[in-house]
Amino acid sequence: MIVISDVDYFIGPVKILDGVNLELPKGGISALIGPNGAGKSTLLSLIARLMPLQAGTITVDDLTVGACPNNTLARRLAILPQASDAAPLLTVRELVGFGRYPYHKGRPTPDDHAKVEDALEAFGLVPFADRRLDTLSGGQRQRAQVAMTYAQDTGYILLDEPLNNLDIAASRSLMRVLRELAAAHDRTIVIVLHDINYAAAYADLIVAMKGGKIVAKGTPDEIVTEDILKEVFDTDPKVHRIDGKVMIEV
Amino acid sequence: MIRVTLILTLALLAVLSLFVGVADLSPSALFYDRAALDLLWTSRGPRTVAVIITGGTLAVSGTIMQMIVRNRFVEPMTAGTGQGAALGILLVTVFMPSMPILMKMGIASAVALATSVIFLVIVNRLPPTQPMLVSLVGMIYGGILGACVLFFAYQADLLQYIDIWMNGEFSGVLQGRYELLWIAAAVGILSYLAADQFAIVGMGRTVSTNLGLNYTQVVIIGLLSIAIVTALTVVTVGMIPFVGLVVPNIVSRLSGDNLRATLPLTAVSGAALVLASDILGRVLRYPYEIPVGSVFGVLGAVVFLWLLYAPRRHV
Numbered sequence: 309m310i311v312i313s314d315v316d317y318f319i320g321p322v323k324i325l326d327g328v329n330l331e332l333p334k335g336g337i338s339a340l341i342g343p344n345g346a347g348k349s350t351l352l353s354l355i356a357r358l359m360p361l362q363a364g365t366i367t368v369d370d371l372t373v374g375a376c377p378n379n380t381l382a383r384r385l386a387i388l389p390q391a392s393d394a395a396p397l398l399t400v401r402e403l404v405g406f407g408r409y410p411y412h413k414g415r416p417t418p419d420d421h422a423k424v425e426d427a428l429e430a431f432g433l434v435p436f437a438d439r440r441l442d443t444l445s446g447g448q449r450q451r452a453q454v455a456m457t458y459a460q461d462t463g464y465i466l467l468d469e470p471l472n473n474l475d476i477a478a479s480r481s482l483m484r485v486l487r488e489l490a491a492a493h494d495r496t497i498v499i500v501l502h503d504i505n506y507a508a509a510y511a512d513l514i515v516a517m518k519g520g521k522i523v524a525k526g527t528p529d530e531i532v533t534e535d536i537l538k539e540v541f542d543t544d545p546k547v548h549r550i551d552g553k554v555m556i557e558v
Numbered sequence: 559m560i561r562v563t564l565i566l567t568l569a570l571l572a573v574l575s576l577f578v579g580v581a582d583l584s585p586s587a588l589f590y591d592r593a594a595l596d597l598l599w600t601s602r603g604p605r606t607v608a609v610i611i612t613g614g615t616l617a618v619s620g621t622i623m624q625m626i627v628r629n630r631f632v633e634p635m636t637a638g639t640g641q642g643a644a645l646g647i648l649l650v651t652v653f654m655p656s657m658p659i660l661m662k663m664g665i666a667s668a669v670a671l672a673t674s675v676i677f678l679v680i681v682n683r684l685p686p687t688q689p690m691l692v693s694l695v696g697m698i699y700g701g702i703l704g705a706c707v708l709f710f711a712y713q714a715d716l717l718q719y720i721d722i723w724m725n726g727e728f729s730g731v732l733q734g735r736y737e738l739l740w741i742a743a744a745v746g747i748l749s750y751l752a753a754d755q756f757a758i759v760g761m762g763r764t765v766s767t768n769l770g771l772n773y774t775q776v777v778i779i780g781l782l783s784i785a786i787v788t789a790l791t792v793v794t795v796g797m798i799p800f801v802g803l804v805v806p807n808i809v810s811r812l813s814g815d816n817l818r819a820t821l822p823l824t825a826v827s828g829a830a831l832v833l834a835s836d837i838l839g840r841v842l843r844y845p846y847e848i849p850v851g852s853v854f855g856v857l858g859a860v861v862f863l864w865l866l867y868a869p870r871r872h873v
Contacts, residue, residue, distance in 0.1 A: 358767050382770025389764045396761050397815040406758060410770040414754035414818070440814060460769070 315364030326520035339507035342517035356387035382410035385464040395441035407459030427459040447478030575606040600733040610829040615746040617828025620802025625760035629692040633802030637696030641703035642673030643789035671785035726796035727849040742790040749783040753817040804858035
C-alpha cells in the first residue's frame with residue numbers, strides 16, 4: 309500500500325500540491341486523472357523520489373520514501389517517466405538489461421540474464437531483441453521501456469502518461485499488458501492517464517485531482533459521472549453506460 | 559569481429575611506430591646493434607606507449623564526459639578541462655616551482671576538476687532543447703580559460719612553456735619523461751569498472767534514480783577520472799583536441815552506448831587513430847614532424863564524415 313500524508317509541494321511561490329492525503333491499495337491498477345497542471349505527475353514523481361519531498365510523508369509498504377536507501381526502493385518500486393528525450397543508442401535487450409541494475413550493480417548473473425529474456429518474451433519483444441531503439445516505432449519503443457520496468461521486478465510500477473504518442477492498437481495492447489501484470493503477476497500499477505475512457509475501461513480505482521488536491525476517489529462507475537467530470541475538468545461531456553461500461557462522449 | 563580487427567590494427571601500428579622516425583632503425587639491427595636497442599628503449603618504445611595510452615584514455619574520457627553532460631558535442635580538451643589543467647600547472651610553476659611532480663599533478667588535476675564542475679553547472683542551466691548550445695558554450699568557456707592561461711603566462715614570461723602544454727605532440731617523449739601517463743592508464747582502466755553506472759547516468763537523472771543509482775556520486779567519480787587523465791596528458795604531452803570528440807561518436811554510431819561492451823572498443827580505436835596520426839605526422843614532411851593534433855584533426859574528420867554519409871545500417 310502507498311500512503312501519502314499531508315504532502316504539499318511548491319515550485320517557487322506556486323503551490324502544486326495542497327495537503328494531499330491518499331491511500332493507494334496494493335494490487336490492481338490505480339489511475340490518476342485530472343486537468344493539466346493538477347499535480348498528477350508531481351505526485352507520481354514524489355512517490356518515486358525523483359524530486360525531494362518538501363512537506364508530508366510518503367510510505368511504500370514499510371519503506372519511507374526519502375529515508376530508506378535509494379537502492380532498496382529501486383527493488384520495490386519502478387517508474388516509467390513521461391517519454392521525452394531521444395532514445396538511448398541501445399538495443400532492446402541492452403535496455404531491458406539495465407532494468408536489472410538494482411540487483412547486479414554492473415555484474416549481471418545468469419539469473420539476471422534469464423529475467424531479461426523472460427521480460428522480452430512477456431512483451432513480445434524477442435523478434436526485436438537485437439534491434440537498436442532508434443530503429444523501432446514509438447509503440448515498440450514504449451513497449452521496450454515498459455519491459456525494462458518489468459525486468460526491474462518491483463511490486464509497484466508507476467507510469468506517467470504512457471499512452472502519449474501511441475496509436476489505438478499500441479495503447480490497447482499496453483493497457484492489456486498492464487492489466488495482465490496486475491492480475492497474474494500481482495503487481496500494483498499506478499498510472500497517470502489523460503484519456504478517461506482508458507481509465508474507465510482498465511483501472512480498478514480512479515483518483516481525480518484538481519488544483520493540487522484530491523477531488524474524488526472511487527471505482528470507474530463512481531467517478532466517471534457527468535457531475536464529477538464537470539467539477540474536475542470544467543467541461544461537460546456526456547457519459548454513456550453501454551453493457552455495464554462507462555464511456556464518455558468526446 | 560570488429561574487436562579482433564581493431565586490436566590487430568593497433569598491434570600492427572605499434573610495431574610500425576617503433577621503426578618509423580628520423581633516426582634509422584631496422585628490426586634486424588636490434589640483434590647486433592647496441593645503439594639501435596638503446597634508441598628503441600629510450601625513445602621509440604616510450605613514444606609508442608605514450609601515444610597508445612593518450613589516445614585510449616582521451617577517447618574514454620570523451621565518452622564519460624558526453625554521458626555526464628548528455629551531449630555528444632563536448633569533450634574535455636575543448637570544454638574547459640584541458641585549459642583548467644594548463645592553468646593549474648602554470649600556477650604551480652609560477653608560485654611553487656620546487657614542489658614534487660606528483661603534487662604538481664595533483665594541483666593541476668584539482669584545477670581541472672574545478673573548471674569541469676563549473677562547466678557542468680553552466681550547462682545544467684541551458685535549455686535541454688538546444689543541444690548545440692552546449693558545445694558552443696563549451697568552446698567559449700574553454701576559450702576564455704585558455705585566454706586566462708595565455709595572459710598569466712605572458713605576465714610571468716612563460717609563453718614557451720605554455721606552448722608545450724597547449725599544443726600536444728609526442729616528439730619530446732623519452733624514457734623518464736612520460737611515466738606519469740601510466741597513472742592515466744590506470745585511471746582509465748579503473749573507470750571501466752563503473753561502465754554501467756556511466757551508461758545509466760547518460761540516460762538521465764530520472765532513470766538513474768529509478769534504478770537506485772547515486773547520480774551525484776557517479777557524476778563526481780566521472781569528472782574526477784576525466785580531470786586526472788586530462789591533467790596528466792596536458793602536462794606530459796600537451797593538449798590534443800578532437801580525440802575525445804570524434805572517437806566516442808564513431809564508436810557509439812557503430813556499436814551503441816552500452817558502455818560495458820563499447821568502452822574497450824573506444825579505448826582501442828582512440829589509441830589506433832592517434833597512433834596512425836602520429837606515424838603519419840612523422841613521415842609526411844620527413845625529416846620534420848607535423849604535430850599529432852593537426853594530423854588527427856584531418857584524419858578524424860575524414861573518418862567521421864565518411865561515417866555520417868555512409869549508408870546507415872539497421873542492426
